[in-house]
Amino acid sequence: MCYAIPGKVIDINNKIVTVEYFGEQKKAINEIDDLKVGDYIYAQGGYVIKNIPEAEAQSILTTWKETFFELQELDLRLSRLDLEKKGIDKKLALILDRAAEDLPLKEADLLHLLNLEDDKQIELLFKVANFLRQKHLGNSCCVHGIIEFSNYCSQGCLYCGISNHNKALPRYRMTKKEIIETAYEAIEKDGFKALVLQSGEDPEYSIDDLSDIVKEIKKRSAVLIFISFGEVGLDGLKKLYQAGARGLLMRFETSNKALYDKLHPGKTLENRLQHLEEAFKMGYLIITGGLIGLPGQAKTDILNDILLTKRLNTEMYTFGPFLPHPHTPLAKVKPPAVKDVLKTLAVARIAGGKDAKIVVTTGFETLYAGAREEGLIAGANSVMLNVTPKKYSENYSIYPGRAHAGEGIQEQIDTTLKVLRDLGRAPTDLGITHD
Numbered sequence: 298m299c300y301a302i303p304g305k306v307i308d309i310n311n312k313i314v315t316v317e318y319f320g321e322q323k324k325a326i327n328e329i330d331d332l333k334v335g336d337y338i339y340a341q342g343g344y345v346i347k348n349i350p351e352a353e354a355q356s357i358l359t360t361w362k363e364t365f366f367e368l369q370e371l372d373l374r375l376s377r378l379d380l381e382k383k384g385i386d387k388k389l390a391l392i393l394d395r396a397a398e399d400l401p402l403k404e405a406d407l408l409h410l411l412n413l414e415d416d417k418q419i420e421l422l423f424k425v426a427n428f429l430r431q432k433h434l435g436n437s438c439c440v441h442g443i444i445e446f447s448n449y450c451s452q453g454c455l456y457c458g459i460s461n462h463n464k465a466l467p468r469y470r471m472t473k474k475e476i477i478e479t480a481y482e483a484i485e486k487d488g489f490k491a492l493v494l495q496s497g498e499d500p501e502y503s504i505d506d507l508s509d510i511v512k513e514i515k516k517r518s519a520v521l522i523f524i525s526f527g528e529v530g531l532d533g534l535k536k537l538y539q540a541g542a543r544g545l546l547m548r549f550e551t552s553n554k555a556l557y558d559k560l561h562p563g564k565t566l567e568n569r570l571q572h573l574e575e576a577f578k579m580g581y582l583i584i585t586g587g588l589i590g591l592p593g594q595a596k597t598d599i600l601n602d603i604l605l606t607k608r609l610n611t612e613m614y615t616f617g618p619f620l621p622h623p624h625t626p627l628a629k630v631k632p633p634a635v636k637d638v639l640k641t642l643a644v645a646r647i648a649g650g651k652d653a654k655i656v657v658t659t660g661f662e663t664l665y666a667g668a669r670e671e672g673l674i675a676g677a678n679s680v681m682l683n684v685t686p687k688k689y690s691e692n693y694s695i696y697p698g699r700a701h702a703g704e705g706i707q708e709q710i711d712t713t714l715k716v717l718r719d720l721g722r723a724p725t726d727l728g729i730t731h732d
């Protein structure tokens with residue numbers, strides 16, 4: 298099982314290497330000391346993570362080659378832009394034309410897109426977003442794994458089912474050894490090349506404990522590690538980077554300060570944003586975004602969330618629906634409409650960084666069974682699979698009824714690969730640096 302295609306190093310310029318994949322060249326950051334031109338490597342999120350023997354690379358490339366071009370062709374066909382504008386108002390046609398040509402749009406125009414209600418018009422928005430996804434990122438689709446190692450949380454975020462509001466939830470905490478073993482299996486057996494380690498804000502693990510875990514995982518296997526432990530402080534971020542973490546997954550949740558304050562007792566948006574900004578400066582890849590459908594949230598807030606995500610130099614956008622949890626203060630609030638989530642993904646694709654990845658979240662799949670297929674043709678190009686041991690994952694109950702909860706990893710991999718194949722997407726991460 299393989300989630301990345303080997304590439305051949307054709308140039309090395311200090312830390313930046315140029316890598317060739319089936320005739321296409323990409324840049325990646327290298328941290329392997331003895332890498333040479335001519336070597337074959339795996340890259341993830343713009344980092345070279347592993348040097349692989351030529352014979353192994355050639356054999357993988359041979360099996361991939363035909364499929365790779367077939368998938369590419371199918372994707373190209375499905376994402377062709379053939380705007381049927383008959384009966385579409387002139388204003389929308391103009392906005393979508395500009396978007397398709399990569400011309401900047403005014404905030405009022407982006408808001409117009411988020412406010413669309415007519416199904417036919419919304420369909421055109423999705424087509425343009427899908428066209429732009431294909432144009433800038435081709436058919437590659439990131440498939441990262443996530444390990445949720447503790448559901449203890451000292452925080453009281455009003456929407457969150459693992460927050461300290463939920464007195465009914467059985468709590469679990471994986472041992473260091475279990476976390477390291479789980480990561481090892483996910484990488485070596487299931488083929489994941491990028492893993493997110495996530496937990497509630499659990500003071501039981503010190504920064505040194507977390508650093509040891511990251512170090513040990515990286516010592517045993519080649520992998521890109523994203524951390525998602527909440528607000529560990531800037532010093533904590535620094536130590537975890539030194540330990541080998543190269544990505545930070547941390548949603549700012551909402552860019553509306555008043556709403557943020559209401560939903561996060563004792564926390565500030567400022568502190569959360571400082572983590573994200575400083576982490577980027579330290580060299581972390583950033584995965585961030587917000588919740589869609591929070592009580593009191595307006596469409597202008599969603600637009601501001603998208604624009605803020607872009608300003609934060611985000612590698613991967615993560616926007617998912619708020620889903621009410623019965624054991625939280627927001628139990629009675631309704632979730633958002635499916636089309637509002639899809640419109641957010643599409644506008645993120647249009648307004649966001651051109652090379653940004655956009656993930657279809659498990660939250661969205663929980664809200665709507667067709668989320669993955671429809672999200673991937675409305676601008677998204679990434680998915681995350683849950684590799685937490687089954688006995689724990691059912692209690693990582695940030696919201697109820699999580700999609701794929703009862704599925705084993707292999708089942709998740711199989712269904713994901715089928716969805717991707719049907720859409721002409723390749724489960725790869727060909728590595729694109731920030732510039």
Ligand code: SAH
Nearest residue numbers: 456457496497498526527548619620695696
């Ligand atoms: N402690 C980490 C991880 C938090 S849980 C941190 O602070 O970043 C991961 C994500 O779950 C949160 O960022 C939040 O956006 C999402 N989440 C929590 N409750 C949710 C709910 N009821 N519906 C949808 N998403 C939720």
